[in-house]
Amino acid sequence: MKQIDNYPTRINETSSFIERKDPVAHKKSQHILQVHYDKYVENGYVLIKGFFKPELVQKCLIESNGDVGLNTLEPNNNGVKRAVSGFHNKFPFKDLIEKDELIDIVKNILGSSIYIHQSRINFKKSIDGSGWHWHSDFETWHAQDGMPNMRCLTAMIPLTENNNCNGSLMLIPKSHKYFWSSSKSKEEISPEENYADQKEGIPHKDAIKYFFNKSENKTEMIVCEPTDLVLFDCNTIHVSTQNLSPIDRTNMFIVYNSIENKLVEPFSSKNIRPEELGSRKIEKIY
Numbered sequence: 490m491k492q493i494d495n496y497p498t499r500i501n502e503t504s505s506f507i508e509r510k511d512p513v514a515h516k517k518s519q520h521i522l523q524v525h526y527d528k529y530v531e532n533g534y535v536l537i538k539g540f541f542k543p544e545l546v547q548k549c550l551i552e553s554n555g556d557v558g559l560n561t562l563e564p565n566n567n568g569v570k571r572a573v574s575g576f577h578n579k580f581p582f583k584d585l586i587e588k589d590e591l592i593d594i595v596k597n598i599l600g601s602s603i604y605i606h607q608s609r610i611n612f613k614k615s616i617d618g619s620g621w622h623w624h625s626d627f628e629t630w631h632a633q634d635g636m637p638n639m640r641c642l643t644a645m646i647p648l649t650e651n652n653n654c655n656g657s658l659m660l661i662p663k664s665h666k667y668f669w670s671s672s673k674s675k676e677e678i679s680p681e682e683n684y685a686d687q688k689e690g691i692p693h694k695d696a697i698k699y700f701f702n703k704s705e706n707k708t709e710m711i712v713c714e715p716t717d718l719v720l721f722d723c724n725t726i727h728v729s730t731q732n733l734s735p736i737d738r739t740n741m742f743i744v745y746n747s748i749e750n751k752l753v754e755p756f757s758s759k760n761i762r763p764e765e766l767g768s769r770k771i772e773k774i775y
C-alpha cells in the first residue's frame with residue numbers, strides 16, 4: 490500500500506505552506522521541568538543547562554577527532570572536515586546518547602519507543618567551517634529519506650562553547666507549527682551534494698519573513714556550553730552561519746525518531762541516502 494504523503498515537497502512548481510498535522514509532544518517526562526517542556530511545545534526547541542557530566546562531553550570531543558564514521562568535507566574543496574555521521578553505536582558517544590533521563594524525555598515527547606535515525610558531529614572549523622542555510626530538517630528527511638511524519642526530534646549536544654561569534658545555531662520560535670513545502674528543483678542535485686551544501690529545500694526570503702511574522706519577528710541564537718542540552722523539533726526552522734572566530738565550534742546532533750514513524754520510500758527522491766545519514770536497519774530500539 491502506498492504511504493499517504495501528508496507533507497508533499499519538491500514536487501510542485503510553486504512552494505506553499507501546510508499546517509502541521511502531527512502533535513508536537515505527547516507527554517512530559519519526570520526528568521524535564523514543566524517550564525522546559527512548555528517552551529519546547531510552544532517554541533519548537535528548548536535549552537537545558539548542565540544536563541551532562543563535563544568529563545564525558547570532553548571525552549566525546551577528544552574522540553570526535555578520530556575515525557568514527559562517514560566523513561563529509563566542506564563544500565569549497567579546502568579539504569577540511571565538515572561533519573562525521575553514523576557513530577551512535579560507538580563509545581564514548583553511546584554513553585551520552587543513551588543517558589537514561591534523555592531517553593525517557595524523548596520517548597515521552599514522541600509518545601512511543603524510539604530509535605536513532607542519524608548521529609552526526611558538525612565541526613565548524615575556525616574560519617574554514619562554513620554554515621548551513623535556513624531549513625527544516627524534516628523537509629529533507631521527508632523528501633530524501635522517506636520519514637512520513639513529524640514525530641522526530643534532535644538533541645544537540647555542544648562539545649565546545651557556542652558563542653555570539655562562532656556560528657551558533659539560530660532558530661525561529663514557533664516555526665515548527667507550519668511546514669514549508671518547497672518547489673521542485675530545476676536541476677538534479679545528488680543527495681550527497683545536497684547534504685554537504687544544501688541547495689534543495691531552502692525556504693526563500695518571503696518564506697523566512699512569513700515564519701518571522703508568525704513568531705513576532707524573532708530568531709534566537711543558542712549560546713550554550715559543553716554539558717548543556719538543546720532539544721529541537723524536526724520541523725523547527727534554523728540556520729547556522731560560518732565560524733569566523735579563531736576557535737573551532739564542535740556540536741553533536743542525535744536524531745531520535747518514533748518507532749511508529751519508520752522510514753518508507755523517499756517521498757521526493759530517486760536515491761536512498763547512506764545508512765549513516767538515514768538509518769533503515771534499526772539496530773536498537775529504546
Ligand SMILES: O=C(O)CCC(=O)C(=O)O
Pocket residue numbers: 611613621626656657658727728729740
Ligand atoms: O551545526 C550547526 O550549527 C547546525 C547545522 C544544521 O543546521 C544541520 O546540521 O542541520
